[in-house]
Amino acid sequence: MNQLEEKLNYRFQNKKFLEIALTHSSYANETKRDMECNERQEFLGDAVLSIIVSDYLFKQYSHLPEGELTKIRASLVCEKSLCQFAREINLGKYLMLGKGEEITGGRERPSILADAFEAVIAAIYLDGGMEAARDYVLHFVANVIENHRSPSFKDYKTILQEIIQQNPEEKITYVLVDENGPDHNKEFMVEVHLNSNVIGTGRGRSKKGAEQMAAKEALELMGE
Amino acid sequence: MNQLEEKLNYRFQNKKFLEIALTHSSYANETKRDMECNERQEFLGDAVLSIIVSDYLFKQYSHLPEGELTKIRASLVCEKSLCQFAREINLGKYLMLGKGEEITGGRERPSILADAFEAVIAAIYLDGGMEAARDYVLHFVANVIENHRSPSFKDYKTILQEIIQQNPEEKITYVLVDENGPDHNKEFMVEVHLNSNVIGTGRGRSKKGAEQMAAKEALELMGE
Numbered sequence: 257m258n259q260l261e262e263k264l265n266y267r268f269q270n271k272k273f274l275e276i277a278l279t280h281s282s283y284a285n286e287t288k289r290d291m292e293c294n295e296r297q298e299f300l301g302d303a304v305l306s307i308i309v310s311d312y313l314f315k316q317y318s319h320l321p322e323g324e325l326t327k328i329r330a331s332l333v334c335e336k337s338l339c340q341f342a343r344e345i346n347l348g349k350y351l352m353l354g355k356g357e358e359i360t361g362g363r364e365r366p367s368i369l370a371d372a373f374e375a376v377i378a379a380i381y382l383d384g385g386m387e388a389a390r391d392y393v394l395h396f397v398a399n400v401i402e403n404h405r406s407p408s409f410k411d412y413k414t415i416l417q418e419i420i421q422q423n424p425e426e427k428i429t430y431v432l433v434d435e436n437g438p439d440h441n442k443e444f445m446v447e448v449h450l451n452s453n454v455i456g457t458g459r460g461r462s463k464k465g466a467e468q469m470a471a472k473e474a475l476e477l478m479g480e
Numbered sequence: 481m482n483q484l485e486e487k488l489n490y491r492f493q494n495k496k497f498l499e500i501a502l503t504h505s506s507y508a509n510e511t512k513r514d515m516e517c518n519e520r521q522e523f524l525g526d527a528v529l530s531i532i533v534s535d536y537l538f539k540q541y542s543h544l545p546e547g548e549l550t551k552i553r554a555s556l557v558c559e560k561s562l563c564q565f566a567r568e569i570n571l572g573k574y575l576m577l578g579k580g581e582e583i584t585g586g587r588e589r590p591s592i593l594a595d596a597f598e599a600v601i602a603a604i605y606l607d608g609g610m611e612a613a614r615d616y617v618l619h620f621v622a623n624v625i626e627n628h629r630s631p632s633f634k635d636y637k638t639i640l641q642e643i644i645q646q647n648p649e650e651k652i653t654y655v656l657v658d659e660n661g662p663d664h665n666k667e668f669m670v671e672v673h674l675n676s677n678v679i680g681t682g683r684g685r686s687k688k689g690a691e692q693m694a695a696k697e698a699l700e701l702m703g704e
Contacts, residue, residue, distance in 0.1 A: 281686050285666065293686065295546035296538065299553075303527075303534035310527035314520060322519035329523075356662065386610065438580060442509060462505050462517065 263345040266380055273379035282354030294375035301374030304381045305333055308393045319411040321465040332397055338370035341396045347372055412471035430467045446470045487569040490604055497603035506578030518599035525598035528605045529557055532617045543635040545689040556621055562594035565620045571596055636695035654691045670694045
C-alpha cells in the first residue's frame with residue numbers, strides 16, 4: 257500500500273478508501289463477509305474526473321468551440337486513456353481479484369484497469385478533497401496533452417495567425433459566404449482569405465466554429 | 481438581470497458569466513460583433529452538475545449499489561428534468577435568441593432550456609466556485625428526490641427490514657442460490673427468506689445488487 261501511495265504521490269489519511277478502490281467485485285463476491293467493491297467509487301470517480309478535465313480544458317483552451325472541447329474530453333476520459341494511466345502506475349499489481357478473474361488475465365483487462373483508476377480518483381477525492389484529486393488527475397492529463405501534438409488540442413486560428421504574421425505584409429481575413437438551415441439548426445460556411453486568395457473553407461454550427469474549420473483546412477493545405 | 485438573480489438566489493460578481501449563459505448561438509450568430517454564446521459554458525456546466533449530483537447520491541445513499549445510483553443520476557440530469565428546473569425559474573423569459581428561433585418557439589424548446597440551465601450552473605461555478613454551484617443545484621435536486629416517492633431512491637433492504645422488525649419474532653435472511661457466467665461477467669441469484677419462506681428472488685452483477693433486487697420483489701409482493 258505504501259508503495260502504491262508513493263506512485264500516486266498521495267498519502268491517505270483513511271486507507272479504507274484506497275482499499276475499496278482496489279477491490280474488484282469478483283473478489284468481494286468470493287469473500288464471506290460483507291465486503292465493499294470499487295463499483296460505487298468508480299461511479300463517483302467518473303464524475304470527479306469529468307469536472308477536473310472539463311474545467312482544465314475550458315480554462316486552458318478559451319478559444320476552442322464546444323465541439324472541439326467535447327472531442328478532447330472524450331479522448332482523455334475513454335477506457336483506452338484511463339487504462340494507459342493505470343498501467344503507468346502499475347495499478348494492476350495492487351488489485352484484489354477473484355480467482356477466476358486472476359486466472360483469465362483480469363489484472364491486464366483494460367475495463368478492470370480503467371474502472372479501478374476511476375475508483376482511485378474517487379478515493380483521493382473522498383480522502384483529500386477536490387484539490388488533491390485535481391493534482392493527481394492533471395499530472396496524467398497534462399502529460400497526454402503535451403505529448404499529443406495533434407492540432408485538435410490547439411486553436412487553429414491562432415496557429416494560422418502565428419504562421420502568417422511572420423511576413424508582416426500578409427493579411428488573414430475570414431469571410432462568411434453562406435448560411436443554411438433553420439435557425440435552431442443553422443450551418444455556416446466561412447472562407448479564410450490570405451490577402452485576396454481563398455486558402456481554406458470551413459463549415460460549422462456557429463461562425464466561430466466554421467472559422468476554426470477554415471483555418472484547419474488552410475493549415476492542412478500548407479502542410480502544417 | 482437583477483430579477484433573474486433573485487430567482488437564482490445568487491448575485492454575480494461578474495455578470496458577464498450570466499450574460500453568456502443566456503446567449504443562445506442563434507443570437508450570437510446574428511450579431512455582427514464577435515459575441516460568445518452559451519455552448520462552452522454548457523460543456524462545463526454539464527460536468528459541474530454531474531459531480532454535484534454524484535457526490536450527493538454517493539454520500540446520501542450509501543447502501544445503494546452502483547447500478548441504482550447511475551439510474552437515479554441519469555433521471556436527474558436528463559433533458560426532461562433540466563427543462564423542468566429551467567421552467568421553475570422561468571429561464572426562457574431571459575434568453576437571448578435569434579429572430580427565427582424566437583418565431584418558432586425557441587423560448588419553450590426543451591433542448592434550449594436544458595442547455596441554458598447547464599450554462600447557468602457553469603456561470604455560478606465560474607463566478608462563485610463549486611460551493612456556490614452546489615447550493616444552487618441541490619436546491620432543485622433535493623426537491624425532486626423528496627417529491628419523487630419512488631423506492632428507487634431508497635434502499636430496498638432497509639425498507640424491508642424496517643417493515644419486518646415491527647414483529648419481533650419475524651426474521652429476514654438472504655440466501656445465495658446461484659452464480660452464473662464467467663468471473664468478469666457473473667450473475668448472482670439471491671432469495672430473501674422470511675423465517676423459512678421465500679418471499680422474493682433477485683438477480684444482479686454483485687451479491688449486494690441481487691439482495692437489493694430480492695428485497696424489491698418482496699416489497700412488491702407485500703404491496704409496498
